[in-house]
Amino acid sequence: MEDTQLISEKVTQAVHILRELDIDLWLTFVRETSMAPDPALELIFGGDLTWHSAFLITKTGEKIALVGQYDSANLLEMGVYSEVIGYNEGIRAPLLEQLNRLQPRTIAINYSERDVAADGLSHGMFRTLHNYLAGSGFEERLISAEQINFHLRGRKSPIEIARIRQAVQTTEKLFDEIENFVRPGMTQREISDFVHGRIDEMGLGYSWPKPFNPIVTCGPDSAVGHAVPGDVALQKGHLLHIDLGVRENGYASDLQRMWYVLNDGETEAPPDVQRAFMAVSGAIQTGEKFLRPGTPGWKVDEAAREFIVDHGYPEYMHAFGHMMGRVAHDGGTVLGPQWERYKGSCELEVEVGNVFTLELHVVVEGRGIMSLEEDVVVTKEGVVYLSTPQDSIRYLGVG
């Protein structure tokens, strides 16, 4: 299975990251993962588990899965974990046995204040683990696995990048289909229903939840943000904006495209729309030039933010970009300002192999929102676009 290959690659990558960080053991501790998923699990296992389960990956290359007996057959078949231990009555004893054998100086577990993708351990499970380890001395060796998760998730492998590229290309084809389908007078909901129909027909998934995917903004009267598409109809002289992401082979896209609906007699968008397009598009290109390995996230945002403000528009009240991978918001580094809610994540540094969205919007009074979003991957030399950037206004209602 291709997924087993991908997961095997990621688990091996995890061993290298443990060496790099000099952490002896990474412990992923979960239960009932279909109700309580740990984002780390999709990188190192890719399935679901019912009873308390533990994945132990060590700096020395040991890969141990401790799972309920009914899950052990799957793990064995998968072949990624060199040791698969199925238990019956409880995980405490086999877990302590492994720790006693391995004698790790540090045990990294999945909690993080700044990175949701590194924060898969629930508070109750943290307490359970602490109780299980109480008196063993190992409870004193628990540390955050934030850095492990950050690097493992953020540094995309060639297989991962290929899958994201595919999801992006599919999304771009969908935008072309949307352009052929949409006519002035259609409502947000009609447009959204069309997109849902096509995504479901193609058997694709959604990069973020379906009710808000796509986000469809028709003219100035649509709610901005994570709103369910409503009854606002697209009118001449207004902007259509769509934020759409699909999930294909387990990887996501997240793109925004915009169209102007020509008014009777118009052959191109009016100056206010043109100016807004150049400002938003220019801000993305400006920010992109700062997206280089070693740069903290906030500096990339700052460049785009200054550009848009310098062009006479107000600041956008969100981040310029986020990591993308298994889902649209893939945790890790945020290309955002140093606000309370980006604290921690906007100081993280861009790395080779990171995939980011670059996005921002301005409001065009009386017309709607001008919003674009591109997907890029960071290389040693700079940035490679996974999307074909929207470099001019797209039009509806022509001919």
Added chain:
Amino acid sequence: MEDTQLISEKVTQAVHILRELDIDLWLTFVRETSMAPDPALELIFGGDLTWHSAFLITKTGEKIALVGQYDSANLLEMGVYSEVIGYNEGIRAPLLEQLNRLQPRTIAINYSERDVAADGLSHGMFRTLHNYLAGSGFEERLISAEQINFHLRGRKSPIEIARIRQAVQTTEKLFDEIENFVRPGMTQREISDFVHGRIDEMGLGYSWPKPFNPIVTCGPDSAVGHAVPGDVALQKGHLLHIDLGVRENGYASDLQRMWYVLNDGETEAPPDVQRAFMAVSGAIQTGEKFLRPGTPGWKVDEAAREFIVDHGYPEYMHAFGHMMGRVAHDGGTVLGPQWERYKGSCELEVEVGNVFTLELHVVVEGRGIMSLEEDVVVTKEGVVYLSTPQDSIRYLGVG
């Protein structure tokens, strides 16, 4: 929207439960819920949120949502929360403002060691909350909301029960379709593919993840447990067992049915199969008689477990039943033995309005597994079956 009505009912129910438990405030604190869902959220909101968000429900009936500005339009439109506050830069200040106004003596948050459905707060988010409240005095008033979640999720409303009943009926129809489709010689995978096709065609969801749903066991050579259906083919003289659950209108079913494939010349199943059916079916009926309000979960399991052992079979190495609702494993009370991994959840008491599965299996040497599962709701007077219990062996290969 019907869902808004359901959520409104549950939020009102939460206020009553806070009064009953004498807890001043229930705080649900989340972020990026499509990656890090809190099971409580589907009961009190039903959507997804991006930035740090807080839902405050008080004993006095206040219902406050503190969310990122881009999510506030949805909350307002929903109309369930009397106060919706959208913030821009960070949630700390508006959260403290609300706490200072409300002055709760106790603040219940979603962590629990024994109940995954009450354990939606991540350890990182717990630390974030603790930091936000540090020095305010409120950090000393944090308690577990385990009991709130337990009652709110477990005591199903009439709308919830009707939806579960519908999902169960749909599943029973699917079992009839499966019976018409299956022929000796088919593999687990062919049967599973047929079921997936039908579920997807009908636009239904899965009660647990699709790769393991349905579980299809063909004869004695299939792996038992949460295994992906493989290449084992169904043979004459073997048992076919299917564990299947669908999700319809947001609520789940979870049923197991079994068939015997007649051998040439046979007109009914041989005595070993007959005996196993009577034992498993009898154990379910015996356990069901102990499923009454006020009984701890382990006592229900004990009755079924004793029955099966008394009939000469080994104990099943799992629980006799679990709560069912939004998903198949709905947290709360487990009808399981007092083993380490059921500790805490098997001592919880059965309540009116609880929906449970009742399930167990025995192995029939050389033939496969005999496994049944029914879905029931607890009433004041006793138990009402939501499924039509399998009361005799079903046959394949007849005529």
